[in-house]
Amino acid sequence: MIAATDLPARQQQVLRLVAEGLTDRQVGERLGIAEGTARNHLYRAGQTLGFHTRTHAAVLAFEHGLLEAAA
Numbered sequence: 001m002i003a004a005t006d007l008p009a010r011q012q013q014v015l016r017l018v019a020e021g022l023t024d025r026q027v028g029e030r031l032g033i034a035e036g037t038a039r040n041h042l043y044r045a046g047q048t049l050g051f052h053t054r055t056h057a058a059v060l061a062f063e064h065g066l067l068e069a070a071a
Helices: 009-019 024-031 035-049 054-063
Strands: none
Touching: 009 024, 009 035, 009 054, 024 035, 035 054
16 A cells, blocks of 8 residues: 555645645645646546545544644
């Protein structure tokens, strides 16, 4: 099974920001990329990791160590 940490760096960045609750537009603004590009990175990460929803993406990001638990 592939881990989120095996994804390309940009897909990891997008996944991390989506898991933090940012929209595709906000992710794009934060990373200096187009909204559609952010959406595409998330889609590609979903194909690789097997998620279909933003909620599942957030869970996987946490489980794969891309996010830290809140204190």
